[in-house]
Amino acid sequence: MTDTHDELLDDVALYALGTLAAADAQRVRDHLQTCDTCRAEYEALVPVVAALGTSQEASADASSGSVVASPLIKARIMREVRKKKHVSSNGHRRHLVWPAYAVAAACFALATASVLYNIALNDRLHQAEIRLAHQSVVNERDDSMLSDLANVKAQRVSVPGGEVVRSNGHLYLAMHDMPAAPDGKVYQAWTLPKGAKKMVPSATFVPDNRGVALVPVSNDAVNTVAVAVSIEPPGGSKQPTSAPVFVAHLE
C-alpha cells in the first residue's frame, strides 16, 4: 500500500477486482470508510467486476461448444432443498433418517415377530388366517428381497446415493438418496458377467420422491463382477446411451 491518493485509487481497483491479500484488503476497507472519492470509485467498479463473470456464462446449447451443466446438479439441489424444507417444517428438529429399505426390513422383522408372538399367545388364530394376513402385507418376492437386504452377511458396496447389495446369490440396488431422473428419462441398471466384455441390460427404475429405490438387478450374483447405472429413455436401452451415473465393482 502506498501513500498518494492516485495510488490508493489503484488499490481500490484491485480490491474491487478481488486480487488483494487479506492485510491489504483490510487497509483499503478502512480507507473506504473515510474517503468519499475512493468509495465512489469502488462503487463504480464493483458492477464492472461482477459483469466479468457474465462473460463466462455457459450457453444453454451444447452445440455452441460451451460446457453445459449436467441436469443432475439441479436434481441434487432441489432434492436437498426439499429435504431440508421437510426437516424445517417439522419444528426444526433434526431426525435420524433411516434408509426406507432399512425401515421396510425392520417393519418386516417386527411384523414377523409380532405374528409369531401372537401365535404363541393366542392359539385360537388359525394358521391359514395368519398366512393370509401375512400375504396381504408382503408377497413372497418381497419377503425374499427384504430378507436378502436385511441379511447381516450380505456384501454391500457403497455407491453415490445408496449401495449395491449381494445377498444369497441375488444382487440388488438399495438406493436411499438418489436424485430424480431428468424429465422424460429413467435410470437403468446394467450388470457385467464374469468374462463378458459388454454390459447386460437389467431393470429400469425411478426413485420415489424421497430418492428411494429398491431394485432387483440379477439372480446370478456369483457370476457378476460389476453393476452400473445410467440414464436412459423410458423402457430402457439395449446398450448404454449415456455415461454411467456410477459403476460398482464387486469382489
Place this chain on the structure above:
Amino acid sequence: MDLDAEHLMMRVRARDANALETLYDAHHRLVYGVAMRMLGEVSAAEDVTQGVFLKVWSSPELFRGGNFPAWIVRMTRNRCLDALRSRNAHPQTELPETLPEDTAIEDVAFANLDARAVRSALQALPAEQREPIELGFFGGITHEEIARKSNVPLGTIKTRIRMGLKKLRTALEGAVSA
C-alpha cells in the same frame, strides 16, 4: 433494482422451493461458467454450483438487494477460491481474500448484460490491460503474483488493472444504452 430476482429472493426467504428452482434456471449457467473457468474441472464446478445454490437457500438474508447476478458471481468466485485453497497446489502463494457476500451491489445497470456483450467489451481492451484483469478475477491470484508471472513492475500492473476496469465500465455503459 432487479425486481424479478428481488421478488424471487423474497419467496426463497419464505421457504418457497419453486422460487429457488426459478433462480437456478435463470442463473446456473452463469455460476457454472465462472466455476468452470476458475477450476477447470467438471466435478469441481458442479460441486461449487451446488454449493452456491444451497447457500442461496440456507442463507438468503445475505442478499441485501440490488444486482443479483453480481452477488451470485461473487459467491461463486469465493467458493472457487476456497476450492483452490483446499487443493493447496501452491502453498507458498497467498491467495486473495474472498469478497464480502452480505453487501448490496446497488448498481444494477449491468445486471441484464449478456455474455456476448461483456466478451466483446473485454476483447476491445488492450491485451496488457485485459490479461491481468482476467488473471486476477478468474485465476484467483493476487496482483503481486500477476506482476511476477508477467514480469511487469507491480505499480504498472496496478495501473493497468485500474485503467482497464474504467475502460470496461465505459464500454459496458455503451452496451447497456445501445
